[in-house]
Structures are given as C-alpha cells and as structure tokens.
Amino acid sequence: MPAALRATALAKAYGPVHALRGVDLEVREGELVGLLGPNGAGKSTLVKIACGLVHPTSGAAEVCGAPAGSPAALAAMGYLAELFRFPDWCTAQELLTLHQRLAESSGGAAERAELLSLVGLREAAGRRVGTMSKGMQQRLGIAQALVGEPRLLLLDEPTSALDPAGRRTVRALLEELRGRGVSVLLNSHLLSEVELVCDRVAIIAGGELVAAGTPSELSRPGGVEVETADGPRLFAEAGREDVPRIVREMVAAGEEVFGVRVLTSSLEDAYLEAVGEGRMDEVPV
Amino acid sequence: MSQVAVIAGFALRESLRRRVFVVVAVLTTVFLGLYGLGTWQAFKEVRDFTGPALAGVQPEIVAGATLLGLAMFATLFLATILTVFLTLGVVQGDAERGLLQPLVVRPVRRRTLLLARFAGAAAVSAAYVVAVFLAAATITWAIGGWWPDRVAGPAAQLALAVAILTALSLAGSVVLASTANGIAIFMVFGAGLVAGLLGQIGEALRSDTLGDVAEVTSWALPFEALYQSALAAITADTIGFTRLALDLGPFGGAQSAGPALWAWAVVYLAGVGAAATAGFARRDL
Numbered sequence: 022m023p024a025a026l027r028a029t030a031l032a033k034a035y036g037p038v039h040a041l042r043g044v045d046l047e048v049r050e051g052e053l054v055g056l057l058g059p060n061g062a063g064k065s066t067l068v069k070i071a072c073g074l075v076h077p078t079s080g081a082a083e084v085c086g087a088p089a090g091s092p093a094a095l096a097a098m099g100y101l102a103e104l105f106r107f108p109d110w111c112t113a114q115e116l117l118t119l120h121q122r123l124a125e126s127s128g129g130a131a132e133r134a135e136l137l138s139l140v141g142l143r144e145a146a147g148r149r150v151g152t153m154s155k156g157m158q159q160r161l162g163i164a165q166a167l168v169g170e171p172r173l174l175l176l177d178e179p180t181s182a183l184d185p186a187g188r189r190t191v192r193a194l195l196e197e198l199r200g201r202g203v204s205v206l207l208n209s210h211l212l213s214e215v216e217l218v219c220d221r222v223a224i225i226a227g228g229e230l231v232a233a234g235t236p237s238e239l240s241r242p243g244g245v246e247v248e249t250a251d252g253p254r255l256f257a258e259a260g261r262e263d264v265p266r267i268v269r270e271m272v273a274a275g276e277e278v279f280g281v282r283v284l285t286s287s288l289e290d291a292y293l294e295a296v297g298e299g300r301m302d303e304v305p306v
Numbered sequence: 307m308s309q310v311a312v313i314a315g316f317a318l319r320e321s322l323r324r325r326v327f328v329v330v331a332v333l334t335t336v337f338l339g340l341y342g343l344g345t346w347q348a349f350k351e352v353r354d355f356t357g358p359a360l361a362g363v364q365p366e367i368v369a370g371a372t373l374l375g376l377a378m379f380a381t382l383f384l385a386t387i388l389t390v391f392l393t394l395g396v397v398q399g400d401a402e403r404g405l406l407q408p409l410v411v412r413p414v415r416r417r418t419l420l421l422a423r424f425a426g427a428a429a430v431s432a433a434y435v436v437a438v439f440l441a442a443a444t445i446t447w448a449i450g451g452w453w454p455d456r457v458a459g460p461a462a463q464l465a466l467a468v469a470i471l472t473a474l475s476l477a478g479s480v481v482l483a484s485t486a487n488g489i490a491i492f493m494v495f496g497a498g499l500v501a502g503l504l505g506q507i508g509e510a511l512r513s514d515t516l517g518d519v520a521e522v523t524s525w526a527l528p529f530e531a532l533y534q535s536a537l538a539a540i541t542a543d544t545i546g547f548t549r550l551a552l553d554l555g556p557f558g559g560a561q562s563a564g565p566a567l568w569a570w571a572v573v574y575l576a577g578v579g580a581a582a583t584a585g586f587a588r589r590d591l
Contacts, residue, residue, distance in 0.1 A: 035590075072411045075590040095413040106404040110323040122312045123412035165408060 023086035024049055025173040025204030026071055031080035032228075033066050040066040042228040043080065048173065048204050053195060055215035056208040058225035059296055064208045065103055067225070068175050071206070072100045085172055096124065099166035101159075103177040103208070109151030113142060113161055116150065117168060124169035136164040139197070141190050155182040163191065167198075174198065174205045180214060192218050216288045224295045232295040239291035243284035250277045255284075309414050314426035321392065321430070330388060334438060337380065342445045345373050349450040370452025371541045377442035378464065378540075381435055382533055383495075385468045389431035390491050393475040396423045399484035401591045410591060417583040420476060424579070428472040432465035439464055455543040460536035466571050467529035467536075471495065473575055477582035480589065497523065498530030505534075505561070524561075528571045531563055538562040 026048040033041040041063045048054045058064045069075040070082050073090025087093035107116050117133045126132060137143045140160035150158060159182045166174055180188045188211075195205060195218045209215050215222060216236045224232040224239075232239060245259040245267060256267055261283045268278055321327055352365045397420075400406035409419060439461050447453045454460065474494060478487040501523030508516025524531040538561055 069591070074407060074410060076588070092413040092415070095411055098411070100408075100411040102404060102407045104404045105408055107408070108320055108405065110320060119312065119316055120408070120412065123309060123409065123414050125413070162408075 022050055023083065025052070025085055026175075026206060027083045028067065028071070029081050029083075031067065031070060031082055032078050033063070033070060033075065034078045039228050041070075041077070041080075044225065044228070044230050046223055046230060046233075048206050050172070050204055051199060051202040053199050053205045053207065053218055053220050055219035055222045056206060056225065057210075057212065057215060057222060057292055062225045062296075063228040064225055065177055068100075068177050068206065068208050072098060072175055096169070097171060098173040098175060099168065099171035100175045101162045101166040101177060101179050103181070105162055107150045107158065107161065107165075110149065112147050112149055113137060113153075113164075114146045116161065116165060120165050120168040126169035128169070132168070136167050139167070139194055140164045141187075156184060156187050159183055160187065160190070163194065172202075172204060174203055175208075176205065177208045178210065179207070180209065180211060188214065212287075212289050212292060222288065224292060226296040232291065236288050240288055241286045241291075243286050246282045246284055247271065247278060248280035248282075250279070309418050310422040310425060313409070313414070313419060313422035314429075317392070317423055317426045318430065326388075326391070327430075330384075330434070334384065334434075337384070338438070338441055338445065341373075341377055341380075341442055342449065345446055345449045348373055352450075366450055366452050367541070367544060370446050370450050371454070371544070373450075374442055374446050374452075374454060374540055375537050377446075378439060378460070378533070378536060381438040381442065382464055382467060382529075384438065385431045385435040385464075386471050386491075386495055388434060389427050389468055389472040390475050390488055392427040392430065393423060393472055394479055394488045394491065395484035396420070396476055397479040397586055397589070398482060399479060399487070402483065407591055416586045420579075420583055420586055424472060424476055427476075428469040431468045431472060435464045435468050436461045454540035456539040460539045463532040463536035463539070466568075466575075467532040470529045470532070470571060470575055470578070473578040473582070477578050477585070480582050480585040494527060495529075498527040498533075501527065501530050502534060521561075525570065528567065528574050531561070531567055532571060534561045535563045535567055 024047045026046070028044055028046040031041050031044045031046075032039070044063070044067060046054075046067070056064050056067070066075060070077050071084060071089050073095060076090075082089035084094035085097040087097065111119075114133060117136060120126075121128060121132065128135075133146070134143065137146050140163050142157060142160055142164065145153065145157060145161075150161070153161065159179065163176070163179055166176070180191050183191060192214065195207070198205060199218075199220075207215065207219060219236065221233065221235055222239060223230060242260045244255055244257040245261075245264055247254050247256070247267060249271070256263065259267060264281055264283065268281060271278055348369050349366070352369045395403075397406065410416065440457070443454055443457060471491065475487065475491045478490050482490060501520045504516050505520030505524070507513070508520055524534060542562070
C-alpha cells in the first residue's frame with residue numbers, strides 16, 4: 022500500500038527565497054505526524070504543495086500514490102488551511118453540502134450530521150457562518166476537511182483559534198481518526214499538543230528537515246533527581262533503571278530520600294536543539 | 307449535478323443572499339422609469355415638429371432609434387457593472403481572503419472552477435442585458451409607437467458583448483487584486499467607448515486615420531464592435547433621408563460588421579478563456 026503522503030526531494034523557491042530545500046517526508050497509512058518548525062520554516066509551503074495549491078520548483082509529492090494536486094490525490098485528502106474563510110452568508114449545512122457535491126460524496130445528510138457531531142457543532146447546523154465565533158468556524162473547517170472520508174488529512178494550525186475545551190475536542194477527534202486508519206499531517210505550533218497525539222514528529226527549519234522521529238526518540242534521558250534532606254541531588258548520567266540502585270545506596274549511606282524524579286528532555290528541548298537555540302523568540306508553546 | 311452547475315449555483319445563491327439582485331432590480335426599475343419619462347417627453351416634442359424643414363425625415367424614427375440607442379449604451383454599462391462585481395475577485399481576491407483554497411483542494415479542476423464562475427456570471431448578466439433591452443424597446447414602442455427593425459440580433463450581440471467583458475474580468479482576476487481588476491476592466495470598457503467616439507469623429511471629419519484606429523480598436527475590444535453592430539441593426543431597414551439623419555446623428559459610430567464579427571467574438575472569448583485557464587493553472591495559491 023502506498024504511503025498516504027510521500028515528499029521526495031521537495032524544493033520550492035519564491036524568487037530568491039528558498040522556502041523548501043529538498044525535503045523528504047513520509048506519512049504512512051493511519052499515522053499521525055506532527056510538523057514543527059519556526060515561522061517561515063516552510064511548513065505551510067510543504068502542506069500546500071501536498072494539496073496542490075502550490076507547485077514545487079523541484080522534487081515530487083504524492084498522496085496515496087497519486088501526484089499531489091491531481092484529481093485522484095485531491096479525492097483522497099482533506100485540508101484545512103491556516104488562514105481560511107468560508108462564505109459568511111451560508112449555513113454549516115449548506116457549506117458541507119457544497120463540499121459533499123464537489124467531493125462527490127454520497128454521505129448525504131447522515132454524513133453531515135456525523136461530522137457536525139464529531140466537531141461539536143450539531144446544534145449549529147442551521148447557523149450562518151458569519152454568526153459563528155472563530156473557534157466554531159475552525160471546528161467547521163475540520164468537519165469540512167473530513168467530507169468524503171479522506172484517507173489523508175492535512176491540518177495547518179487547526180487549533181490556533183480554539184479554547185482549551187476546543188483543543189481537547191480536536192485531540193479526541195484526531196485520536197478517533199487514527200483509530201479509523203486516517204493518516205494525519207498536523208502542522209502546529211503547540212508542542213504539547215503534538216507530543217500528546219502524534220506518532221511521529223518532523224521538524225523543519227530553514228526549508229530543511231532537521232529532525233524526525235517519535236516523540237520519545239526525540240526526547241532523551243536527562244538524569245535522575247533525588248530529593249534529600251540537603252536538597253535535590255542530580256545524577257546526570259542515570260536513567261530510570263538506575264533508580265532502585267541509587268535509592269538503595271543512598272539509604273545505605275544513611276541519607277534520607279524524600280522523592281525521586283526521572284528527568285527526560287522534552288520535545289521542546291529537542292525542538293530547540295534542532296532549530297537552534299538562537300531561535301528562542303520563535304519557540305512554539 | 308455537474309461540478310460546473312454546483313459552483314455556478316453556489317455563486318448565484320451568494321448573490322441572492324447578499325441581495326445583489328434586489329439592488330439591481332430596484333435600480334433598473336428606476337432607470338426604466340426615467341427612460342419612460344424621457345421617452346414620453348421626447349416624443350411629445352417630436353410630434354409638434356411639422357413643415358418642410360423635415361425634408362422627408364421621419365422624426366419618430368430618429369427619436370425612437372436615438373432613445374433606444376442611448377438606452378442600449380446605458381444597459382450595456384449597467385450589465386458591465388453587474389458582471390464585473392460578480393467576477394472581479396474570483397481568483398486573486400478570493401485567494402487573498404482565504405475563500406478559494408477550500409474549493410481548489412476538492413477534486414475539481416481549476417478550469418472547471420473558472421468555467422463555472424464564467425457561466426454563472428455571464429448567464430445572469432446576459433439575461434439582464436437582454437431583458438432590459440427588450441423592456442426599453444417595449445417602452446419606446448408603447449410611448450412613441452416605434453419598434454426597432456431588428457430585435458433578436460441586437461439583443462444577442464449585447465449579450466455576447468457582456469459575455470466578453472465577463473471573460474476579461476475573470477481573466478483579470480487571475481493576475482490582479484480585486485480593486486485593480488475592477489479599475490482595469492472599466493478602463494478597458496472606457497477604451498472601447500473612446501474607439502466608438504473616434505470612429506464617429508473620423509466619419510464627421512472624413513479622416514481615414516481616425517476611422518482605422520477606431521476600427522482596429524473595436525476589433526481588439528470586440529464588445530465595442532458588437533455594441534456598434536447592435537446599434538446599426540436597430541435601424542437596419544431604415545432608408546432615405548431618415549437613414550441619412552441617423553448616420554449624421556448620434557449613430558455615426560454604428561457599424562454593421564457582418565457574420566465575421568460573430569466568429570471573431572467567439573474566437574476572442576475562447577482565447578481569453580484559454581489564457582485565464584493557463585494562468586490559473588500555473589498560479590500558486
């Protein structure tokens with residue numbers, strides 16, 4: 022089975038500006054991949070090439086085995102742009118109906134009702150887009166992207182306008198989609214969100230892929246910290262498996278142990294290391 | 307339902323919801339009311355003309371044709387406003403607002419999207435120009451008793467002229483922002499009018515150079531040639547001194563171009579459509 026998304030040596034230049042410099046990336050079937058990087062790193066360009074909005078300067082992108090932007094590729098994917106707008110005069114139902122027709126989905130009213138329920142907008146089916154909050158519009162955008170049961174979902178900052186409850190709804194939705202075998206490429210600035218839901222993470226900086234792996238692969242051991250009567254003591258080279266021995270030796274030496282913490286570097290540390298500490302001003306939250 | 311019909315229908319529904327057609331209907335009614343008043347006043351004056359000074363000229367024909375000719379210009383102008391506002395932001399304008407991207411990532415070819423928007427706007431504007439032309443002709447007949455020598459041909463020529471302006475506006479929207487595109491199309495429309503005026507002046511001065519410039523320009527902007535041809539057709543069967551009076555009067559610019567104009571207009575329309583499609587296909591969004 023072909024990958025849901027495969028980018029090979031993907032490059033894009035806007036005049037003298039190189040947005041992407043030969044990126045290789047794969048999102049496998051049913052996989053949830055987080056895309057991280059500072060502003061201007063090339064994340065949105067990568068996503069836009071994947072959905073055919075932008076033409077690559079060189080390299081290639083395929084969606085479910087079809088060239089990105091081709092009707093077959095577009096039929097297999099759903100997309101929510103970072104900066105999107107829906108006509109403010111139409112209702113949620115009308116918008117989804119339009120996208121069902123364009124996607125040639127046969128889901129009808131049942132699909133619309135299910136999608137609106139999934140994003141918590143069932144009660145707002147007849148409400149005009151113009152009267153919805155930005156968060157509601159973003160959730161409607163996710164519902165729109167799911168029309169036609171896409172095999173690949175490309176989400177560009179899908180939770181930027183959501184409150185904590187809305188973000189939790191989207192996280193739960195992403196978990197459910199993974200359960201259904203839908204592949205997701207999640208472009209987000211929210212490291213904690215990416216860490217919570219993504220199977221793998223790809224970090225882009227300066228148009229290049231600088232790190233990739235599972236969140237645990239990217240996070241490395243940071244030592245063991247023991248709380249003693251004299252304050253915390255750090256065993257920098259130790260790991261989780263060393264904890265019983267360390268506690269045993271300290272107690273044997275007559276020290277009082279009040280607590281133990283196994284330290285690991287966070288995804289944020291890995292991110293900072295990958296993109297360079299000098300980019301602290303652009304660290305995602 | 308085909309995708310062309312889906313997109314065109316959605317665009318027209320937007321115009322309905324935004325009350326575009328209500329505004330157009332109200333203002334057109336006002337225009338026709340004023341036209342009726344002017345026609346009544348003009349024919350009242352004309353009926354008082356008597357004596358040898360008329361030298362065989364039939365004043366009702368001159369008055370009717372002059373008034374309807376002016377109404378045709380106003381009708382074409384109003385239809386141009388309508389079609390330009392329906393299409394001036396279809397590509398770049400909607401892309402800047404984030405409205406276009408959700409549609410383009412559906413399995414709909416970009417040329418289909420352009421064709422649908424053209425079909426919707428051209429159908430509405432062409433129907434409008436035909437309806438208002440027929441209404442003006444009917445008012446002229448009801449008040450003054452004069453009916454144009456040809457009706458179907460001029461109506462079709464006005465409709466084709468509006469279709470060309472629709473295509474130009476759509477093509478402009480591929481490369482220009484909404485405001486710039488609107489200004490450009492009205493400038494082009496104005497250039498066409500100037501060409502007609504030059505032709506009139508050239509005829510009065512018997513200047514071949516001005517005549518040639520006017521002819522070349524009106525073929526380069528065939529909506530103007532179609533308008534001139536439609537003007538010529540409403541008095542196609544008029545002969546004698548009345549014919550002479552019409553040629554010397556405000557219809558010096560009226561030129562019958564024959565079947566070649568129809569063929570050229572269709573080729574021109576196809577050429578503009580092809581250029582717009584090619585530009586849109588290459589465009590990054």
